[in-house]
Amino acid sequence: xxxxxxxxxTLLLVHSTAYAQVVRRGNATWxxxxxxxxxxxxxxxxxxxxxxxxxxYTRYAYIRLxxxxxxxxxxxxxxxxxxTLGHRRQLVLINDREATKSGKVVVANxxxxxxxxxxxxxxxxxxxxxxxxxxxxxxxxxxEFSPDDRQVLIRIVKEDVSAAKSExxxxxxxxxxxWWYVVDSGNRQVVREYRTNKIPKRWWEADxxxxx
Numbered sequence: 001x002x003x004x005x006x007x008x009x010t011l012l013l014v015h016s017t018a019y020a021q022v023v024r025r026g027n028a029t030w031x032x033x034x035x036x037x038x039x040x041x042x043x044x045x046x047x048x049x050x051x052x053x054x055x056x057y058t059r060y061a062y063i064r065l066x067x068x069x070x071x072x073x074x075x076x077x078x079x080x081x082x083x084t085l086g087h088r089r090q091l092v093l094i095n096d097r098e099a100t101k102s103g104k105v106v107v108a109n110x111x112x113x114x115x116x117x118x119x120x121x122x123x124x125x126x127x128x129x130x131x132x133x134x135x136x137x138x139x140x141x142x143x144e145f146s147p148d149d150r151q152v153l154i155r156i157v158k159e160d161v162s163a164a165k166s167e168x169x170x171x172x173x174x175x176x177x178x179w180w181y182v183v184d185s186g187n188r189q190v191v192r193e194y195r196t197n198k199i200p201k202r203w204w205e206a207d208x209x210x211x212x
Contacts, residue, residue, distance in 0.1 A: 026153075028084040028093070028144035033061055044085050047071065063110070065089055074108045075115065086149040091185065093142050093152060101137040101160050105152070107185050118188045119154055122181035125190055126156045130179060133172035135162045143180075146204030151191060153203055154181045 021032045022039060031039045033048040045064045050057055058078060062071035063085070074092055075081065082095040094106040105119040119140035132138060137160040143153040158176045163169040180199055182192035194203070 023082075026144040027087075027147075030082050030084045030095075032080070032082045033059075035059060041085075042066075043089065045071070046083060048081075063092065065110075072110065074110060074113075075106070084144070086145050087147055088149050091145070091149050093145055093185075095142050097139075101139070103139040103141065103159075105140050105142045105154055105183075107152070116188060118152060118183050118185060121188060121190050122154050122183055123156070125181065125193060126177075126179055129193070129195075130156075130177040131175070132177070133161075133175040135168070135172045136160075136176055137162065138176075140181075145185070148204075150185055151204045152183050152185050153199070154183055155179075156181070 038047040061075040064071035092108040097103045161169045178197040180194040
C-alpha cells in the first residue's frame with residue numbers, strides 16, 4: 001500500500017511540475033520549455049532538446065502544429081525560453097532569458113524561418129523617458145500578440161538591482177516604472193507607450209504612436 005502511495009505521489013509531482021511550465025497571460029498560453037519534455041497544447045506541441053554530440057549545450061526548440069507529421073526547428077538558444085504561438089499559427093513569440101540578468105523578445109516566423117528581435121526600441125525609449133537608475137537591471141518581457149499577430153505587448157520588468165547597500169537598492173528601485181510598449185511584430189517599431197500598469201483590454205486598437 002505504501003509503495004502505491006509513493007508511486008501516486010511521484011506521478012502527482014511530475015504532473016504539477018509540468019503544469020507549472022504552462023501559464024496563461026491575457027489571450028496567450030505561454031510554455032516554459034524544458035529539455036527532453038514535450039508539451040501538447042490544443043493546437044500544437046512544443047519541445048526542446050540538447051543534442052548528445054553538441055558540446056556547446058545549445059538548446060534546440062521544436063514545434064509541431066496540429067495535423068503536421070514532423071516537428072520543425074524554430075529556435076536555438078543557450079539558457080531558457082518561454083514561448084507562445086500566434087493566433088494565425090505563423091509566428092512564435094519568444095521570451096529569451098539569455099543571461100541571469102538580461103533577456104530579449106524574439107519573433108520567429110515558421111514559414112520563412114526568420115527570427116527578429118523586437119524589443120530594442122522599446123527598451124531604448126524606456127531608458128530615455130522613464131530614466132531609471134543605472135543600477136537597475138531591466139528586462140523586456142512579451143505579454144501577448146494582438147488578435148492579428150501584427151502587434152506585441154511588451155512589459156519592462158525590473159529584474160535586479162546592482163547596489164552594495166540596502167538603502168542604495170531601495171532608492172534605485174523607486175525609480176522603476178512599470179511601463180508597457182506596443183511593438184509592431186514586423187518592422188519592430190514602437191506603436192504605443194503606456195506609462196501605467198493599467199492596460200486596456202483592447203490595447204492594440206489605436207493606430208498612431210501615443211503615450212497613455
